[in-house]
Amino acid sequence: MIARVQPLTTTRAVRGSFDYRIAPGQAPVVGSLLRIPFRSRSLLGVVVELADASQLPPERLAEPEAVLGPGIGDDLVALSAWMAAEYCSTRARALQLMIPPGAAAGRGPRLALVAELADAGERALSSGEARLTDRQRELLAALRDGPELASRLGTGSLRRLADRGLVSIERRPVSRRPDLHALGRASASPPPLTDEQAAALAEIERSLASGRAGDAPALLLHGVTGSGKTEVYLGAVAAALAAGRTAIVLVPEIALTPQTVWRFRARFGDIVAVLHSALAPGERHDEWMRLRSGEARVCIGPRSAVLAPLDDIGLIVVDEEHESSYKHEGDPRYDARTVARERARAHGALLLLGSATPRPESALEAARLRLRRRVDGRPLPSVRVLDMRDRHRPLHPETTIALADLRRAGGKAIVLLNRRGWSNFLSCRACGRVWLCPNCDVALVLHRDGRFVACHHCGHGEPVPARCDRCASVSVARHGAGTERIEHELREALGDEAFPVMRLDADSSTLAQRAATLQRFAAAGSGVLVGTQMVAKGHDFPGVSLGVVIDADQTLRFPDFRAEERTFTLITQLAGRTGRGSDGGRVLVQTLAPEARPIGFAAQHDSDGFLADELRRRRALGYPPYASLIRVVCAAADEEAARGIAHGLRLRLGPVDGAVLGPAPLFRLRGRARSQLVVKARDRRPAIEAVGRAVELVAPDAARRGATVSVDVDPQ
Ligand code: ADP
Ligand code: ZN
Ligand code: ZN
Secondary structure (H helix, E strand, O other): OEEEEEEOOOOOOOOOOEEEEOOOOOOOOOOOEEEEEEOOEEEEEEEEEEEOOOOOOHHHOOOOOEEEOOOOOHHHHHHHHHHHHHOOOOHHHHHHOOOOOOHHHOOOOEEEEEEEEOHHHHHHHHHOOOOOOHHHHHHHHHHOOOOEEHHHHOHHHHHHHHHOOOEEEEEEEEOOOOOOHHHOOOOOOOOOOOHHHHHHHHHHHHHHHHOOOOOOOOEEEEEOOOOOHHHHHHHHHHHHHHOOOEEEEEOOOHHHOHHHHHHHHHHHHHHEEEOOOOOOHHHHHHHHHHHHOOOOOEEEEOHHHHHOOOOOEEEEEEOOOOOHHHEOOOOOOOEHHHHHHHHHHHHOOEEEEEEOOOOHHHHHHOEEEEEOOOOOOOOOOEEEEEEOOOOOOOOOHHHHHHHHHHHHHOOEEEEEOOOOOOEOEEEEOOOOOEOEOOOOOOEOEEEHHHOEEEOOOOOOEEEOOOOOOOOOOOOEEEEOOOHHHHHHHHHHHHOEOOEOEEEEOOOOOOHHHHHHHHHHHHHOOOEEEEEOHHHHOOOOOOOEEEEEEOOHHHHHHOOOOOHHHHHHHHHHHHHHHOOOOOOOOEEEEEEOOOOOHHHHHHHOOOHHHHHHHHHHHHHHHOOOOOOEEEEEEEEEOOHHHHHHHHHHHHHHHOOOOEEEEEEEEEEEEOOEEEEEEEEEEOOHHHHHHHHHHHHHHHHHHHHHOOOEEEEEEOOO
């Protein structure tokens, strides 16, 4: 027997699988993880096929050094080929995302001393004859509920009981389970569903029961914020489990929305596994193994959980499907929503997308289920658009008054400004020089109470210049306001112990610290949370009655076909955080473009109107979902090389059904000049293939000139 093995190497030059002779005693299957000798190295590899014979004579074939653990399922092996083709990547890179976490490090199960009550111990407890101290009696009683880690009860005391034959102690593999107890308790049984929830769930159950969900369009649960979408997901998962199948639930970011995880844990218990990067490596490995062995049947996690090792998947849920975090920024640049579609198709599973602000793509392609009302029956907050033209302070007077009123009444507010730092950029008042990053062609942003400037692309930082190094003027102007400055101004104007001002953005360091800020805000009786789009994501804070968006059209000024969608989504999602709980609420939107359509639709809570309008615009301009975009970026030390490679690519691309834009220069990043090509393709697969071929053709030239070429299908 021959195993065709894909070596897991990141070099693109290694293409295709390699044959190995299976040694006696080895029994690999498709998906098995092997350690193989490969070009005088030892590598991990995945079996992609088994065969009776090889093209090569047996004596020229090597044998795998070892078969490691259970490997991945054959469905994932097939999916790896699909991912490589869909994202112009390699199969090895796709497989790398699928193998058990820590496999490369040789991670195995954790062994620990586990104590169990022996028959003699049971008798000693019930007869009361044996001489036992109170403490020993306690220990034995504790073991009556089942085996326990010796270290948890006291290994020394247990050993003395083991010496008397009352307890057995042995070294066993134990799971490192993420500790979710701290997250609180949720109600284990479902509440009575609202009519809208019940109708949506009935539709989902019909689709699951039809057995044809994999080929049918996805279902899109389009429900306003607070309409109880999670309850519908829970019902859908219950239905999939009742049919004997498994389920994956994708969420945008677990550390910031732990509520979702514990609601699933509370409803379904231990069969729920969580996979995400904030887990310790051992915990991740063990959660993965619980899924692979079938012990866990529901997987919750961010985008990578779409590759969870589950068999017979009946349902894949994508919560907050509009979130750009579903796109992976490494190679392969996969989109978990697209991968979910393919995986659902292969498993005959239902794909259930959910959002208050669905993507135009999903609105067009999926069958829609609507939840139009909030569960608690409260109206959505009123939205007021404030014109900021001819105003020179970052806050509109109405905003200032509203915040002061709120402080007096003791309420909570969220203030959103999608820009970190203190000021946007610095310029010399005398000669107009703008301070730029030495590595990237972008302006440096002022930080740390105005003492420091930093690049938001490469991380370069330096102290604020005391004088202009071109004209020596000491008069430096600061332009615009970021979250730091707004935080500072609010604290100066309103902040005190009873009304704390907190900030949440990518500068507030670690994920854990961000989660702590969110918890502090949730627990506070009153106060303000200032931050970037992070503050508008899925959190459910009680008592927030005011939302403020500063510079709402900032996202509109990006040269990006999703600018309208992002603006609409940001305002609508912020409104969704406002006025839950008892006091209703309102939202103030400060903007330089009060007549902009996305702002108007958001002010009316009109997502149907927005989607119809946006789809019309996308169709007219030939943007997704009416075309697929493929972006190719060539980067090199000098501009000429970057442009040259991009031109070479353009020439070798051949005719494409659609349009090719560029090559066009992009701003320099991390000291590398860049040039980009964008393909707008009506026919997706042939265009992806043409790009893949062209990239291979220019690869030798690129390597010689020290250029890199990266392909992004469906760029964000
Ligand atoms: P969404 O995700 O649609 O914004 P959630 O799923 O977070 O909304 O639900 C909002 C709140 O309503 C949650 O606190 C949830 O527990 C509660 N809820 C959902 N469905 C019901 C129901 N049928 N009866 C009572 N409370 C519900
Ligand atoms: Zn100057
Ligand atoms: Zn930089």
